[in-house]
Amino acid sequence: xxxxxxxxxxxxxxxxxxxxxxxxxxxxxxxxxxxxxxxxxxxxxxxxxxxxxxxxxxxxxxxxxxxxxxxxxxxxxxxxxxxxxxxxxxxxxxxxxxxxxxxxxxxxxxxxxxxxxxxxxxxxxxxxxxxxxxxxxxxxxxxxxxxxxxxxxxxxxxxxxxxxxxxxxxxxxxxxxxxxxxxxxxxxxxxxxxxxxxxxxxxxxxxxxxxxxxxxxxxxxxxxxxxxxxxxxxxxxxxxxxxxxxxxxxxxxxxxxxxxxxxxxxxxxxxxxxxxxxxxxxx
Amino acid sequence: xxxxxxxxxxxxxxxxxxxxxxxxxxxxxxxxxxxxxxxxxxxxxxxxxxxxxxxxxxxxxxxxxxxxxxxxxxxxxxxxxxxxxxxxxxxxxxxxxxxxxxxxxxxxxxxxxxxxxxxxxxxxxxxxxxxxxxxxxxxxxxxxxxxxxxxxxxxxxxxxxxxxxxxxxxxxxxxxxxxxxxxxxxxxxxxxxxxxxxxxxxxxxxxxxxxxxxxxxxxxxxxxxxxxxxxxxxxxxxxxxxxxxxxxxxxxxxxxxxxxxxxxxxxxxxxxxxxxxxxxxxxxxx
Numbered sequence: 001x002x003x004x005x006x007x008x009x010x011x012x013x014x015x016x017x018x019x020x021x022x023x024x025x026x027x028x029x030x031x032x033x034x035x036x037x038x039x040x041x042x043x044x045x046x047x048x049x050x051x052x053x054x055x056x057x058x059x060x061x062x063x064x065x066x067x068x069x070x071x072x073x074x075x076x077x078x079x080x081x082x083x084x085x086x087x088x089x090x091x092x093x094x095x096x097x098x099x100x101x102x103x104x105x106x107x108x109x110x111x112x113x114x115x116x117x118x119x120x121x122x123x124x125x126x127x128x129x130x131x132x133x134x135x136x137x138x139x140x141x142x143x144x145x146x147x148x149x150x151x152x153x154x155x156x157x158x159x160x161x162x163x164x165x166x167x168x169x170x171x172x173x174x175x176x177x178x179x180x181x182x183x184x185x186x187x188x189x190x191x192x193x194x195x196x197x198x199x200x201x202x203x204x205x206x207x208x209x210x211x212x213x214x215x216x217x218x219x220x221x222x223x224x225x226x227x228x229x230x231x232x233x234x235x236x237x238x239x240x241x242x243x244x245x246x247x248x249x250x251x252x253x254x255x256x257x258x259x260x261x262x263x264x265x266x267x268x269x270x271x272x273x274x275x276x277x278x279x280x281x282x283x
Numbered sequence: 284x285x286x287x288x289x290x291x292x293x294x295x296x297x298x299x300x301x302x303x304x305x306x307x308x309x310x311x312x313x314x315x316x317x318x319x320x321x322x323x324x325x326x327x328x329x330x331x332x333x334x335x336x337x338x339x340x341x342x343x344x345x346x347x348x349x350x351x352x353x354x355x356x357x358x359x360x361x362x363x364x365x366x367x368x369x370x371x372x373x374x375x376x377x378x379x380x381x382x383x384x385x386x387x388x389x390x391x392x393x394x395x396x397x398x399x400x401x402x403x404x405x406x407x408x409x410x411x412x413x414x415x416x417x418x419x420x421x422x423x424x425x426x427x428x429x430x431x432x433x434x435x436x437x438x439x440x441x442x443x444x445x446x447x448x449x450x451x452x453x454x455x456x457x458x459x460x461x462x463x464x465x466x467x468x469x470x471x472x473x474x475x476x477x478x479x480x481x482x483x484x485x486x487x488x489x490x491x492x493x494x495x496x497x498x499x500x501x502x503x504x505x506x507x508x509x510x511x512x513x514x515x516x517x518x519x520x521x522x523x524x525x526x527x528x529x530x531x532x533x534x535x536x537x538x539x540x541x542x543x544x545x546x547x548x549x550x551x552x553x554x555x556x557x558x559x560x561x562x563x564x565x566x567x568x569x
Contacts, residue, residue, distance in 0.1 A: 104549030106507035112542030
């Protein structure tokens with residue numbers, strides 16, 4: 001039984017409310033305001049400049065393409081990992097530790113790790129050379145090979161951020177009572193049927209939070225892309241960074257920020273609606 | 284197919300032990316591939332970090348370590364700005380830990396122990412942060428940070444990193460405190476402790492490991508963050524911001540050395556909190 005209302009809980013949450021107000025809500029409003037103001041008063045000038053920029057449509061296309069390819073692959077890969085790990089009895093902790101290492105790795109470091117593999121005189125080319133597939137160092141990460149670069153970024157993103165999906169899904173799997181699957185097994189359901197008809201539907205809440213988290217992060221993808229391809233592969237957050245730091249144009253940078261936020265919110269709303277779980281469906 | 288049919292009676296007895304050797308082999312092969320998939324890039328960036336200039340341009344490469352030396356790493360650390368960036372990263376991450384625990388844990392305690400009006404509004408505020416790309420919010424802060432003298436300081440960076448870590452800390456500590464029976468506290472009150480004393484003497488020691496895990500997550504969040512740190516600093520860069528800035532012009536082996544230094548603490552920290560990982564994320568993702 002929670003204690004009756006007093007001033008104490010308000011005193012306890014007040015500091016964090018003030019903090020989040022000052023550094024989350026205020027900058028949020030500021031960003032929107034900044035993006036709509038140029039010179040004096042309300043204007044769409046920043047948005048026009050953003051949309052008129054050479055890299056804009058490329059950045060939109062690339063960001064969406066990356067998200068649409070990376071996020072579903074991560075969910076599938078994480079599901080496969082999670083099913084494998086739950087079958088283990090010996091060495092489970094060690095395997096889980098290794099699989100979750102990328103969780104703590106910065107996107108910049110992940111990009112650099114894959115750069116070591118994929119650079120001109122890197123390990124991929126050395127392997128291809130040893131197999132006799134190429135004659136000498138080949139560049140994969142330049143503007144001339146956009147699809148190879150895209151593929152490299154997908155690999156690095158899969159490598160880095162699948163761990164977070166894995167952890168959320170395993171935490172979710174632990175909440176599913178074993179009896180359900182066992183009952184289905186007694187009635188003759190094959191492993192695949194059990195997975196599709198029992199595990200997956202009951203995992204929906206975890207899938208939802210994993211998808212929201214990953215999609216929001218995927219739309220602000222930035223450092224991985226920069227570490228591997230520099231500005232050869234424009235993405236939305238990268239353009240925001242360039243407008244802010246190199247061009248010193250805070251208005252256009254804010255317009256990009258608002259665009260990223262709008263896309264993220266829209267994606268979150270879609271997930272909340274499509275993957276909603278009614279209370280009576282929970283075990 | 285026949286193998287599967289034969290194995291059904293066994294599996295009902297004990298699921299995990301009964302995997303036949305063929306499927307066991309398949310399982311372990313799959314896992315070996317996955318483990319290699321995680322570890323191999325780290326291994327290669329380590330070779331790059333300690334291989335120096337020669338190692339990076341060696342062609343064709345062998346996957347075995349050849350003439351590694353600490354010289355490449357010490358060279359990197361002695362470049363002007365690198366050590367300073369490392370110190371800034373540590374300061375920013377340390378302050379982030381401090382702020383997110385000091386602000387988040389009381390909120391978590393309030394959510395766990397009291398029911399009060401506005402509770403749901405507060406939860407909504409915390410959850411709302413999840414739908415936004417938070418690092419992007421550093422963009423408008425540049426101007427106000429310059430005005431307040433916070434721009435280009437690790438302190439300023441830690442403030443925005445705390446926005447990233449605080450919601451997480453509040454949610455995790457909430458369930459941490461919910462796991463500690465309130466009867467313990469009430470018993471302490473009966474024996475004459477004030478609420479504060481009861482918290483310090485009874486609840487805190489029990490919550491300490493979980494709080495440590497929360498702190499470590501806050502540290503990792505800050506240590507790894509690139510975008511906001513790069514926007515908010517010019518000279519007093521954090522390590523990630525520094526590396527991002529020099530990406531274009533620095534030689535490859537320096538980049539790998541930087542990447543390696545970024546990875547090491549993360550690996551150790553994930554190892555340290557591995558027991559809490561699933562509990563923590565199970566809670567934080569609700």
